[in-house]
Amino acid sequence: MNQILHAINRYIRLGFDVTVEQDIENVIKGIKGTSVANLNSIQDRGSGNNTLPGNSNWFKWQWPITGEFSRCIKARDIPGIGEWKIFTIAKLDKFRKKDINKPIPQVSTHTTPLSK
Incomplete structure (x- = not known):
């Protein structure tokens, strides 16, 4: 984790922006043995709350x-x-006031490390 934070800080100090997923992928792709994937949780929360009274x-x-x-x-x-x-x-x-559905996340393909 420290390597990733260091890489992001270095990337920003070099004048680059980290604003989209591709920027993060560019930052991390040079770290040994590190792969990156983007996970987006798709949850339809609908209306109503599913809470326990009290x-x-x-x-x-x-x-x-x-x-x-x-x-x-x-x-x-x-x-x-x-x-x-x-x-x-x-x-x-x-x-229960609404149906509870298991979220199905969208997962991008992970990157392949440049070096092991």
């Missing part, structure tokens, strides 16, 4: 992936104190 009151969160509460969200007011509030998939569906 979520600002909970300070401890868990998303278990195994056991009895796998595929649930657990929340509670204070870490280590009190009962967990369990949100099952069925409960989460009731709160």
Whole structure:
């Protein structure tokens, strides 16, 4: 990462601008073993919010992936104190105000390093 920052600073000091993706690619292409790709997330957020009511009151969160509460969200007011509030998939569906779609990013082809 430091090499990339150094390369960008050097590029700018030499009088070049870094304003478009191609400029960043030009800066980085000389760094050994470094490839570059451009990722653009395409998300249609639509209207409406998908939030849990009262979520600002909970300070401890868990998303278990195994056991009895796998595929649930657990929340509670204070870490280590009190009962967990369990949100099952069925409960989460009731709160949903719009469809949740997995974003499909646009990915450019990555560059090939000039030297290994």
